[in-house]
Amino acid sequence: MTPLQDTARFLVHARDPQEQASSFGLLEQSYEQLSPGRFSGSFFAVSANDITVFQETLDQSVFQTGVSDPGHFTIATACELSEQAYWNGRHIDQDTVVAFTPGREFELRTPTHAVCVGISLAPSALQSLAPERSPEHWQKIFADHDCWSQADRLKGALQRRIAQLLQADAGTAADWADELLGLRELTIDYLGSVIERGDNGAHKLRVDSxxxxxxxxxxxxxxxxxxxxxxxxxxxxxxxxxxxxxxxxxxxxxxxxxxxxxxxxxxxxxxxxxxxxxxxxxxxxxxxxxxxxxxxxxxxxxxxxxxxxxxxxxxxxxxxxxxxxx
Incomplete structure (x- = not known):
């Protein structure tokens, strides 16, 4: 397994929706604040090479639009939601995982309080699911199937390790890299089980139009x-x-x-x-x-x-x- 380098860790506290939107460089996105009041949000991330884990907190309802980075495959799930959210034509809850597939447009509305965790990987990492398949094959699979239920296994691991990374000392970059490698392998295994299960746990809107x-x-x-x-x-x-x-x-x-x-x-x-x-x-x-x-x-x-x-x-x-x- 190739060792990770270029480890980075950052924490942003935002008081403006667009400041929050720009804090995650892997998504070209815009935030529109929907609920009244002063905006408050934070974004924490740890990355090494092509792996990034993150936690985002929002204390106002926002409508997010954007395009996923062509060089990364990102999945995310909510730890806390004050009510249902909206994702690409479906209503979602805390048991839902969403997939930001490379180069694809997305729409996401979050409620007045939301805490989300996620991980971004290089699309090539998905090849280990079946080496004979190209990364483009898996991108198409998750573009057609961009949300599903049963988030607990992945969410629990992300929450625990992100909490540890938030409290880690700045001098423990080697430990961060080990954590990220472990999360990458867990995520790929988890995605394999999602494909085998083939479910979709989000609630489709009543009218497709x-x-x-x-x-x-x-x-x-x-x-x-x-x-x-x-x-x-x-x-x-x-x-x-x-x-x-x-x-x-x-x-x-x-x-x-x-x-x-x-x-x-x-x-x-x-x-x-x-x-x-x-x-x-x-x-x-x-x-x-x-x-x-x-x-x-x-x-x-x-x-x-x-x-x-x-x-x-x-x-x-x-x-x-x-x-x-x-």
């Missing part, structure tokens, strides 16, 4: 953030009924279409306010994301993120000594 409707509606909203947009407008553009649109959003985003449109607008506003651009003003941002009434925008923003727009702008402004107005 809901993910498609919600995805198209979200794209339309993002294109028209700056202009007035009603449920009627969306239904006419998508060619769907109001009831279908409503059920699709409740199932996938946990919000009705009007509330989710506001979430998207506020998320876009936060990205602009925290961009560090010295020319940005609160009033300009409000108009850019479709809020024509500045006090109403300020109130909605503060309710969502726990701080005023001017506070977000000031916290990320270039250090010129000038304070932003608004």
């Amino acid at each position: 809901y993910p498609r409707i919600a995805k198209r509606a979200r794209a339309a909203m993002l294109e028209r953030l700056h202009e007035p947009l009603s449920v009627t407008d969306l239904c006419l553009q998508l060619g769907c009924s109001r009831r279908s649109l409503q059920y699709a959003f409740e199932s996938i985003y946990g919000q009705n279409p009007v509330a989710y449109l506001r979430t998207l607008r506020l998320a876009a506003a936060r990205r602009l306010l925290t961009s560090g651009n010295p020319d940005v003003t609160v009033q300009d941002v409000a108009g850019t994301v479709g809020f024509n009434h500045l006090p109403r925008f300020a109130q909605a923003y503060a309710q969502m993120y726990g701080e005023r727009p001017s506070e977000s702008l000031a916290a990320h402004a270039p250090r010129t000594g000038r304070r932003p107005a608004g």
Whole structure:
């Protein structure tokens, strides 16, 4: 067995959804905060060569979209969930494992409290399941079968070893490598048993078209953030009924279409306010994301993120000594 090198360990405490999203470099992803209040999250990871184990904690509901890294195969499961989550067309719970297959798009909604653990491997590691099969074969298997039940065996091992790694001294890199090698072998054995069992423990949405409707509606909203947009407008553009649109959003985003449109607008506003651009003003941002009434925008923003727009702008402004107005 090849010894592991380039061992690294890091811990991030985030106060912004996008800061949290960028902390895991193996997923190109974006986080939209859905529940109101100050964001709080953390991300801990230990890696060596092509193995990474991680634990993520979120204390606000977020909708995650992104693409998995082409060079890694990642699986994750929840240790704590305040309620059901959503994953690629299905509702999932703490007994579910999800697979981020290389280069594939994903959608994940987590509730107001979630603690997840996971492991990332090189796709070539899956070849030991059957050496005559290519890594692409296993990627296709898990792309078609990207969630399943009975997480306890893997979850228990990940939880125990991640807890040990969190408490480990910085000088014990050799011990970290041994732990990671052990987890890699356990994970591959576990995936072999999943393939043999061939089950799927997630709860499929009642209507197959809901993910498609919600995805198209979200794209339309993002294109028209700056202009007035009603449920009627969306239904006419998508060619769907109001009831279908409503059920699709409740199932996938946990919000009705009007509330989710506001979430998207506020998320876009936060990205602009925290961009560090010295020319940005609160009033300009409000108009850019479709809020024509500045006090109403300020109130909605503060309710969502726990701080005023001017506070977000000031916290990320270039250090010129000038304070932003608004």
